[in-house]
Amino acid sequence: MASAPEVQHTLAKAAGFSGMSLHTGEKVSLKLHPAPADHGIKFRRKDLADEPTIDAKIENLKMVERATTIGEGSMRVHTVEHVLSALSAMGVDNAIVEMDANEPPIGDGSAKPYVDVIKRAGVVSQETPRRFFHVRDPMHIETKNGSMLILLPDDNGFRISCTQAGPNNRFTQFMSTDIAPEIFEREIAPARTFVYYEDVEPLMEKNLIKGGSLENAVVVRGDAVLSKEPLRFPDEFVRHKILDIIGDLALVGCRIRGHLIAVKPGHAANAELARAINKERARRQALTVPKVVPKGNGGLDSDEIMQILPHRYPFLMVDRIISFDEGGTKCIGVKSVTINEPFFQGHFPGHPVMPGVMQVEAMAQVASLLLFKLAKTTSRIGYFMSADDVKFRKPVMPGDTIFIHAELTKARGERLAKAKCHCIVNDAIVSEGELMFTFLDR
Ligand SMILES: [Zn+2]
Numbered sequence: 506m507a508s509a510p511e512v513q514h515t516l517a518k519a520a521g522f523s524g525m526s527l528h529t530g531e532k533v534s535l536k537l538h539p540a541p542a543d544h545g546i547k548f549r550r551k552d553l554a555d556e557p558t559i560d561a562k563i564e565n566l567k568m569v570e571r572a573t574t575i576g577e578g579s580m581r582v583h584t585v586e587h588v589l590s591a592l593s594a595m596g597v598d599n600a601i602v603e604m605d606a607n608e609p610p611i612g613d614g615s616a617k618p619y620v621d622v623i624k625r626a627g628v629v630s631q632e633t634p635r636r637f638f639h640v641r642d643p644m645h646i647e648t649k650n651g652s653m654l655i656l657l658p659d660d661n662g663f664r665i666s667c668t669q670a671g672p673n674n675r676f677t678q679f680m681s682t683d684i685a686p687e688i689f690e691r692e693i694a695p696a697r698t699f700v701y702y703e704d705v706e707p708l709m710e711k712n713l714i715k716g717g718s719l720e721n722a723v724v725v726r727g728d729a730v731l732s733k734e735p736l737r738f739p740d741e742f743v744r745h746k747i748l749d750i751i752g753d754l755a756l757v758g759c760r761i762r763g764h765l766i767a768v769k770p771g772h773a774a775n776a777e778l779a780r781a782i783n784k785e786r787a788r789r790q791a792l793t794v795p796k797v798v799p800k801g802n803g804g805l806d807s808d809e810i811m812q813i814l815p816h817r818y819p820f821l822m823v824d825r826i827i828s829f830d831e832g833g834t835k836c837i838g839v840k841s842v843t844i845n846e847p848f849f850q851g852h853f854p855g856h857p858v859m860p861g862v863m864q865v866e867a868m869a870q871v872a873s874l875l876l877f878k879l880a881k882t883t884s885r886i887g888y889f890m891s892a893d894d895v896k897f898r899k900p901v902m903p904g905d906t907i908f909i910h911a912e913l914t915k916a917r918g919e920r921l922a923k924a925k926c927h928c929i930v931n932d933a934i935v936s937e938g939e940l941m942f943t944f945l946d947r
Contacts, residue, residue, distance in 0.1 A: 510634040510929075513598040515539045517627030521603075522618055524610025527572075527584060530715030533606035535588070537622055540599040542633035545758050546592055548575070548582045549603040558601070561589055563756040563779040569772035573753055583608035586752030586772070591619035593755035594689035596628055598635060614698035614721035615737075616748050620690050632898060633933055640763030644781055652767075652774035656782075659764040665750060667767040669743040671725065672701065678743035684751060693751070695737050696744035702726035750775050757782045803829050805874065813877050814870060815886065819847045822867035823909065826874055833879055834913045838871035844903035859901035864936040865892055868926035872911040872940055876922055879913065880944075887922075887942040895938035905930045920944055 521536030540547070546561040559565055559577045568574035572584040588602055588609050594616075602609070612618035644656040666681035682688055700722050708714045723732040723741065730736060738744055750767060753775035761782070767774075805813075805826040814821065823838040830836070842859055849857040873887045901907060908929040915923035920943055927937035 513542050513631045513633050513635050514596050514628050515541075515544075515599040515631055516597060516623065517629045520622045520626035522610065522612075522622055524612050524618070525716040525721075526606050526608045527611040527714055527716045527721065528608060529606070531606065533604060533608065533610050535609045535622075536603045537592075537626055538601040538603060539626075539629075540601050542599060542631040544599040544601075546589060546597075546599070546755065547601050548585065549601050550580060550582070550605075550607070551603050552605040552607075553580065560758075561585060561602075561756060562758055563776065563783050566756065566776055566779075569776050571772070573756075573772050573776065575756075581607055584611070585609070586749050587612075587616045588619045588752075589755040590748050590752030591616040591623060591689075591694060594684055594693070594751050595620060595623045595686050597623060598760075599631070611698075611716055611721045614723070615696055615745070616689075616694040616752075620694045634929075636759035636932075638757060638759050638761050638763075638782055638786055640761070644778070644785070646774055646778045646781060648771070648774045648777065650769075650771070650773075652769050652771050654768075654770060654774050654778045655766040656761075656778065657764045657766065660762055663761045664764040665747050665767060666764065667743050667747050667750065667770060669746045670769050671742075672703075675728065676725065676742055678740040680740060680743045680747060682747065689751075692738075693744050693748050696741045696748055697721070697723050697732070697737065699723040699725060699742050699745060702731075746770055754779050754782070757786070759786070810874065813874055816870060820866070821870070822863060823870045823874070826871070827908075829875070829878055834875075836871060836875045836878070836911055838867070838874065838909040838911070840867050840907045840909060842901055842903055842905045842907060846903070849903065857903050859905075861895075861897040861936060864897070864901065864907070864928050865895060865938055865940075867907065867909050868911060868924075868928065868936075868938060869940055869942075871909040872913075872924035872926055872942065875911050875913060875924065876942060876944075879916075885944045885946050887944050890921075890941045890943050893939045893941075895936070897936045899930065899933055899935040901928075901930055901935055907935070914939070 516537055516539040519536055519538045521534060523534040526533045547558045549556055549558045557580055559575055559582060565575040565577055567576040573586045574581055574583045575585055592600055640656050640658045646654040663684045668679045670677040702724055719731060719733045750770055753772055756779045807824055823840050825839045826836055827839055828837050848860055852860050869889045876887055911924050911926045914925050922942045925939050928935050
């Protein structure tokens, strides 16, 4: 039973590989490094003075011709989409991508070399909840060259349904898939870059893709498919389109919960959708300050809480229950912490910090309300028996609003129950613990 929210992940250790860069044809080394929570993905140019870093954010997007380029000032990082796709789909939220050139090694033109590096490094969880963009209303992007992207709500995860079509609708392919690490590794990551001969011919003449060869791209000439090794999937092209979409949308810097319908997608359209998502996130953020606590929804106000709990000032540590989930095994309580809390007078003079044990008390009260709601009786009272795995992660100060989450994990007979709890302030877990209760008649 998952109780805590989905958390951010980074790499367990650094790992890298070397190869050729597509545009210059020179050798380049890439190394992925772990990074702290909320760091996001940054690129580091080790070959430049002071080794500047740049956020892999849509705000830094500079070019979408053939590949995705980000930049800041005069610094550029080209062809970021394949490594970003691998990091995002393999569940890495925070990392530094260090390189000694202006683009990553092209490898075999797929995301497989990056997946291999990520697996060698290992992926580990962090303590901060992941950031999500939940699609609420359909979003729609259409470009002049016929790309169409429609993003629909889907709270189950991130799903892409993609139709790819070449010139005169040759090589029309369709694929619909959930985006999850195992699926990505097996079905999407090995799909290689493909190009149309008529598009790359002028580039080859201008010597712009020195590193390009049949070893790192599939070339389509008329109806013929040219590559060093045979196609890895009959529909390899649409799979690579999905790979590129994931990489380009990684520039929004959070996980997407929704279903993307993509018809003839390309970097320009993908980037435009990433910008639209970013704008919508900014709009929502502006709306949610100050945080509005929903009323009703089967919650409890302070009077209703006091009809259930015997606790009173200064020991009532929950102001309101904002929701009980439908299964009835989870609930969320709210406690507004003010400077008038009596414990701040002594904890500590001149430096008010909410005692961790008071947070445990708040968890216990919210868990008791959950248990009473389940038992539908107030004739018995729950006594707090034990607390396991209690951790205090961040200080709670006057002015903070604590969201106290409780989930029933075990109920033994009528007398014993266990609840997993955590407290959240500003989207970060400040404390957590597993509490056990016994029930006695009042
Ligand atoms: Zn690509």
